[in-house]
Amino acid sequence: MPKPAPTQQLIDGLLKGDRLALARAISRVEDDAAEAARIVRGVFAQTGRAHLIGVTGAPGTGKSTLVSALAERYRAQGLTVGVLAVDPTSPFSGGALLGDRVRMTGHSGDAGVFIRSMATRRGTGGLARASADAMLLLDAGGFDRVIVETVGAGQAEIEIASVADTVVVVEAPGLGDEVQAIKAGLLEIADIFAVNKADRKGAGRTVAALEMMLETGGAAAQTVLHHGQRMEMEAAASEADAEEGWPIPVLETVAVSGRGVEQLRDALERHWAWLEGSGARSAREGRRFGHMLQTLIQAEVLARMERTLSPGLRSDLVEGMLRRQIDPYSAAAEMVKKLSG
Amino acid sequence: MRDGQIRVLIAKPGLDGHDRGAKVIARALRDAGFEVIYTGIRQTPQMIAAAALQEDVDVVGLSILSGAHMTLCPKVVELLHAQGQEDVLVLLGGIIPDEDAAQLKAAGVHAVFGPGTSSSEIIAFIRTAMAGG
């Protein structure tokens, strides 16, 4: 095997648009925390240009097909697109079968589209730990739009909201979706809803259900008796609306034929312009960086704990807990004290 | 050799739909702890090379039962080399006559696995090759 390329060479290459360098840099960032630090340090100043778009939703709703169709619509406008498609790592083998690409063919001759599959490894919330870094690299690599497809979200996999500028939640008719959206907390993170597979029966009902839920996100408009008089009470805008003033669109799409995908792209462009115009963009970016910092600090503290604490301490404390001599909170405090002292 | 997980692209070039072998191998490699990118059927050599580059894979595995291996395989190898991926391990499975296998190995395919090959044999081959053997 040949010697691996020096890190600086990968950084220089990816900033110049060398796609192999970009691909290799993403692998380094996934494999090695120290390399991730070096590479992100080398490219960070060149990031912040791309519109970062998260696409999430239940398994099989058509996320990959939709992302591919969306990339095509962006290309029609002359915009370049980087895609990060995340699939789960098997908890048993540590391996992964990354199949999103099967639905994303048709861009292979086009240097303006770059598709990368990523396994979650030890990441949580439908993303990998390296997802945010990989998005930075795609941004630095010069892509105008960076789209991340999460693992088919079951519940509460809302991590995507802390890495993207705009979140598209994909629903499909006949999934009992109205209940699902609420359960998963997806309603709160969606900037745009795409009701995909609109060629199927029941799409209209799904759209109506979502629109109704969005309206009742705060409290529904209702007629009340006020001092004996009938009065219309305005719906209280949901907190997100009050903060941001973006009316969440619910769009029908048919990813396999392309119907509605242009409208989805236009809605994304409108959201991007609105983020810029309203100042919400830097607010979201600030939140994103705060989240990144927290994640990195947690990882660093854990790593330091592994390095510095004697392996005996942990087992002693566990032993003490087994004998009910020390409770979990005190045991944790003990370890943290050792770490800072 | 990299410290991270081994990434494998499993691709099925050609116009036929014989994808059973490719899927069996993809799952077996996943279960052995590899990260497997599966591209689906009807891939051109250009599509396979583009995917191999973007995915930065260590291994490209081709599954060909249609008889078109003598044109498809050398093309994939050529494209990989042209784009700077000379170090990628190229494996071939499917219905490949022995004399063709010999010729393909001379053209840069590292190993050929016919019907009935056990997954463990393929896994062992990849592990050994990745360890620099």
Ligand code: B12
């Ligand atoms: C099942 C089968 C089909 C199924 C395919 C179902 C599917 N989705 O895969 C169906 C019925 C659809 C089919 C159709 C046809 N088939 Co057919 N089919 C077979 C058959 C009987 C078995 C193939 C199979 O699935 N084996 C099981 C899998 C697990 O084994 P495998 O693919 O060989 O994989 C193993 C190894 O090869 C290796 N391997 C395979 N891929 C890879 C990849 C990597 C990276 C590695 C490391 C290893 C590896 O590991 C696997 C495990 O040991 C073969 C004959 C045979 N005995 O092989 C004919 C055969 C492949 N078919 C053949 C033909 C001609 C056809 C048709 C054209 C027939 C027709 N006239 O309509 C059509 C084509 C239709 C189309 N558009 O594709 C011929 C091909 C002739 C040739 N090569 O010159 C064969 C060889 C039969 C014959 N003797 O004539 N077929």
Ligand SMILES: Nc1nc2c(ncn2[C@@H]2O[C@H](COP(=O)(O)OP(=O)(O)OP(=O)(O)O)[C@@H](O)[C@H]2O)c(=O)[nH]1
């Ligand atoms: N009828 C119909 N089928 C669609 C549509 N979009 C996607 N599909 C099909 O739905 C299936 C799943 O599509 P994917 O794009 O893989 O869905 P996904 O949400 O990415 O799936 P996971 O990543 O596994 O969660 C495929 O068979 C697609 O062809 C659509 O608009 N209409």
Ligand SMILES: [Mg+2]
């Ligand atoms: Mg998908």
